[in-house]
Amino acid sequence: MFAVIVKVHIKPQHKKEFVDAMLDDGRGSVQNEPNCLLFNIVEDQADANCLHLYEVYRDAAAFEEHKNTPHFVRWVETTKDWLAQPLDIATGSHLFPDDSVWKKQG
16 A cells, blocks of 8 residues: 655644545545545644545555545635645555555545
8 A cells, every 4th residue: 555644734824624625535535436435634733734544445556546636726825825844755565464454534
């Protein structure tokens, strides 16, 4: 499985709108992308204007497909001026758990 970990810093005055747009992208990812298995959005405990995204795709190609979906394109366009700093994106392959145990998020 291919994992994407993103750290997002939001301008405080846009927090609510940003979270609404982020939820739209997360829902679109798990509902409309068969190869997106997991899309978690976590608010940082120490900084409420920082979100951590954890996404799992079947492979890197599925993540590339994700970047062309309507909900992702809408999220990028809607939120681009609401970021307090550039996205911090890391990707990698899962070592544990084994690929055979993954199920699609409901």
